[in-house]
Every structure is written in structure tokens, then in C-alpha cells.
Amino acid sequence: MADKERTTEEVDQLIEELPNDIQTIVLTLRKIILNSSPWLIEEYKWSMPNYSYNGLVCYLQPAKKHVNLGFHRGNELQDKDMNKLLQGTGKTMRHIKVKKAEDIQPEAFTSLIQGAIALNEN
Template sequence: MDQTRTTDSVDQYILKLTADIQHIAAALRKIILSSSPNLVEEYKWSMPNYTYKGLVCYLQASKKHVNLV
């Protein structure tokens, strides 16, 4: 994954998750960032957000799943 497109705050968010949920969130993050070089990763509203001329999607982790919205 391109380290210049990721943020430390999202790294920290993922590291605080349980191991199985970390795996899912990290995989989704990789898919999202690889889908377009124009997407920008941000951490707002207490979750990872991906924007390009506005909000495209965000990840919301729970105890047993991760929502990709």
C-alpha cells in the first residue's frame, strides 16, 4: 500500500481493533485506496473516510463486523 496516501490516525484506528476486525478493516482500506489514485484518506467523525470532491465512503468498525458505507 502506498504510504503517502495513508494517515497515521487511520493506522491508529485500525490498530485499536481486535485482530479479526483489524484484518477486515485493513483489507477494505487496501481495496478502497487501490480503486482510485484520486481518493484521499481522512480520519473524521471518529472513523476513516475516503473523499474525492466530497465523501465517497467510510469504514465503521463494530465488535463483530466492519461497515463499508
């Protein structure tokens, strides 16, 4: 279970209602996000978990067959995305679509999350 000090009940409830495979992905991603920085704050906004530090950093968007790990300023992370994981063509947002738990790349995801945090420090 994630660090109770840093998680919210709304997100816990959302996760409980998800199908098992999607739940596993969300729990794993949540742990990676929270482990990537002690300063990230979990919030339940726009019907999904959002993580912020000096502004929005990333979010988890569960769907029926996948989970998006999204970055609010993902367009600014393109140069840090060595594995070409980021998708999307929006003005600023980008996401990584995770279809199964085996697709999760902890080191790559952590470095993108830390990159996103660094953007908010300037």
C-alpha cells in the same frame, strides 16, 4: 501495508487498536478502497476513516463484530449494486456489513466505490 503517501496516522492508530479479526477486515477494505482510485484521499472524520474525492465517497466503520463499508450517496448506487450488497434505509447513506474477511468481494466492492466516485464527478 497501505501506501504511506495516502494513509493517515490517525487511521493507522485506530486499526492498531482493533481486535485481530476486525483489523484484518479493515486493512483489506482499506486496500480495496485505495486501489480503486489514485485520487481518493483518506481522512479521519467522525471517529472513523473516510475517503473522499470531490466530496465524501465512502467510509469504514469498525464495530465489535463487523465492519461497515459505507457510502455517503449509497442511495444513488442501488442500480449499480448487482449483488444486492447495500443495506440501510437512511435518506442517502447505505453500507455493506462485513462480518468476516471471507465475505469481502473485491470486484463488487471496487465497482461500487468507483460508482460512488463517479457520482462526485458530476
